[in-house]
Amino acid sequence: MIRIRSAARFASLAAIALAGCASASDKPMTTLSPKSDLAQWIYRLFIQVTLWDALIFAIVVVAFILALFVFSTRVGEAGPASTAASDLTLEVAWTLGPALVLLMISIPTVRTIFRTQGEHAPEGALEIRVIAHQWWWDFQYPDGIKTANELHLPSGRSVRLHLESDDIIHSFWVPQLGGKRDLVPGQVNQITLVANTPGMYPGQCAEFCGLSHANMRFRVFVDSPADFATWQTSQLAGPVSVPPDRQLVMDGARIFANSPCTTCHTIQGVSRGYIGPELTHFGSRSTLAAGVLANTPDNVAKWITDPNEIKPGANMPPLLLAGPKRDALVAYLESLK
Ligand code: HEC
Ligand SMILES: [Cu+2]
Secondary structure, eight states: HHHHHHHHHHHHHHHHHTTTTOOOOOOOSSSSOOOOOHHHHHHHHHHHHHHHHHHHHHHHHHHHHHHHHTOOOOSSSSOOOOOOOHHHHHHHHHHHHHHHHHHHHHHHHHHHHHTTTTOOOTOOOOOEEEETTTEEEEEEEETTTESSSEEETTTTTTEEEEEEESEEEEOOOOOEEEEEEEEEEEEEEEEEEBSSEEEEEEEEEOOOOSSSSSEEEEEEEEEOOOOOOHHHHHHOOOOOOOOOOOHHHHHHHHHHSSHHHHHOOTTTTTEESSSSSSOTTTTGGGTTTTTEEEEEEHHHHHHOOOOOSTTTTTOOOOOOOHHHHHHHHHHHHHHHH
């Protein structure tokens, strides 16, 4: 009976341990699958420190087993004489040993800290401003592109992110590309990296920042240089003009232009709000509300009806639009490719 129970216990522990072994595609928030030089440096340090830790663990376990089974005294036997106070070699050895191990861990750690500061980007690096807000991300490129919650980077090119905050402290973290680095009000921190593998990498604010902290997600798309150029061209192209044959979209454009939406959102040529995300190319994004929902007409309709229903605390008021007006607005927003 006891044997069955302990076997079951072992099996469940093993299952929990093995669950950590999924591949990076099933576990996108892993730091063990580095896809940039920065993430690679941090990963290498982690492996080094883990190996030192494993060595120390092994030594302690061996000493423990020896003490238990080899150097123990039986009941009735006299205990060993104390040597600690008198054995100078032993004293020196167990002071120097740990000091050496700490040195072996601290040298690569301090080197990696300096190496990952991100202050010095090579000539020709792409410089991007990242501004954190409760609870979404603003990305601004030097050529005037502004987007939200979805950052596009070219693979193989050095990128320097200038991290700022509009309100309180947040933290930029894309496990497969690097971080975490805080975004502190009144200060500009930096991350410099070269992403090496095209793909989509999820990110998450990693500093508790209030009610919707867990809903402050984002995505980084690492594009091949050609795909990045295509994306840049389409973002720079200004807002999509409304096709006159699509009455619903035309109606939506009119409703938007005459609504309170314009006080908070920018659509180039239409409005100049800056409290909420840029919407000029909203239809080209795959998610909305900082990665909380897929960008589908149904979800956009839900969002503009009552943002707080979806994202507690969201700084967008419920506009309680319904029926045909709401459908037109959704059709217009989704047309903004
Ligand atoms: C008081 C300012 C304010 C007003 C008014 C406002 N919004 Fe927003 N909006 C925001 C903020 C702030 C966010 C970001 C919320 C978040 O993700 O936490 C947002 C997010 C959005 C998003 C999601 C964008 C993205 O990429 O994630 C859409 C779409 C949107 N608003 C549409 C509208 C429409 C349409 C209206 C008018 C009916 C409107 N908003 C009115 C502030 C506002
Ligand atoms: Cu945050």
